[in-house]
Amino acid sequence: MSTQIKWGIIGLGKIAQKFAINLLLLDTAELEAVASRDLAKSEAFAKIYDAKKFYGSYEALLQDKFIDIVYIATPHNSHAQITMLALEHKKAVLCEKPFAINKQQVFKMIEASKKHNMFLMEALWTRFLPAIKKIKSIVENGEIGEIKYLNADFSFKANPSIQRIYDKELGGGSILDIGIYPIFLAYLILGMPNKIIAKAHFFESGADSQVSIIFDYKNAQAVLFSSFNSNSKREAKISGTLGEIVIDSPWNEASSFAVVKGKDEEKFLLPIMGTGFVHQIIECNKSLKKNLTESPLWSHQNSLELITLLDAVRKEICLVYAEDL
Incomplete structure (x- = not known):
């Protein structure tokens, strides 16, 4: 090579x-x-x-x-x-x-x-953005205590002429397209939930237009939302027993966040390269140079567990694709 x-x-x-x-x-x-x-x-x-x-x-x-x-x-x-x-x-x-x-x-x-x-x-x-990597490190180091609550959304008013958004045959719908982001954040920070509750609205095609989700854990909950029907602030918050992390909008493109403990607030600015895709390209290049078959930061097991969550949410709202049959 x-x-x-x-x-x-x-x-x-x-x-x-x-x-x-x-x-x-x-x-x-x-x-x-x-x-x-x-x-x-x-x-x-x-x-x-x-x-x-x-x-x-x-x-x-x-x-x-x-x-x-x-x-x-x-x-x-x-x-x-x-x-x-x-x-x-x-x-x-x-x-x-x-x-x-x-x-x-x-x-x-x-x-x-x-x-x-x-x-x-x-x-x-x-997953590869510097801010997200730093946030995960802060959580793992216990700096905001035990995580009790996470909230994240991803919503925008979609152009109805974009076929992939609503076409069920193409795997359309908000869950797979943008709901994957808040689900990913809950998984990254809290892991696999014990129970999932979800409610959805649908396009005429049968694909979901918006979904509200609760991930219930032993000692925490995540409240998640995705929609093609309206705009949202696209903010995210991770709350622990000692403080909270507030990720600035749009959180899935994070370049800044704050750690808040009572009246004290520490701001972090970790700029992204390009529009953000650069970081995953660097990860791929590094992995190929090392002759790896998967990334240690986003492994095959991570992808399996994430799709398991997406499947579970779809099951909750009775959304079935042809590929499931």
């Missing part, structure tokens, strides 16, 4: 554009090729983001022997299939969140990673 990690991008929507912008900020990474089923779109993307090559099929990109790792940014319902295909072609994979539609698919993806001895990671970029 050369000093520069050579990336390929599959699926060239807005999230891929954001990823490419961040990739270009790193000297240790290079955009080798991009792929879309629309060749003209692929060519245009390659010109804008300085990719060496462009392809009109995903399979063609995966056959490119120069690519070390692929970033998969296609609709949710295709994540598992394309990831498996990439691993079979001996490509490392960074796959957008949610990793897949359900736990069964994620398990198969991880088994394929082990079988082919290839790196695989879910693109939960928030």
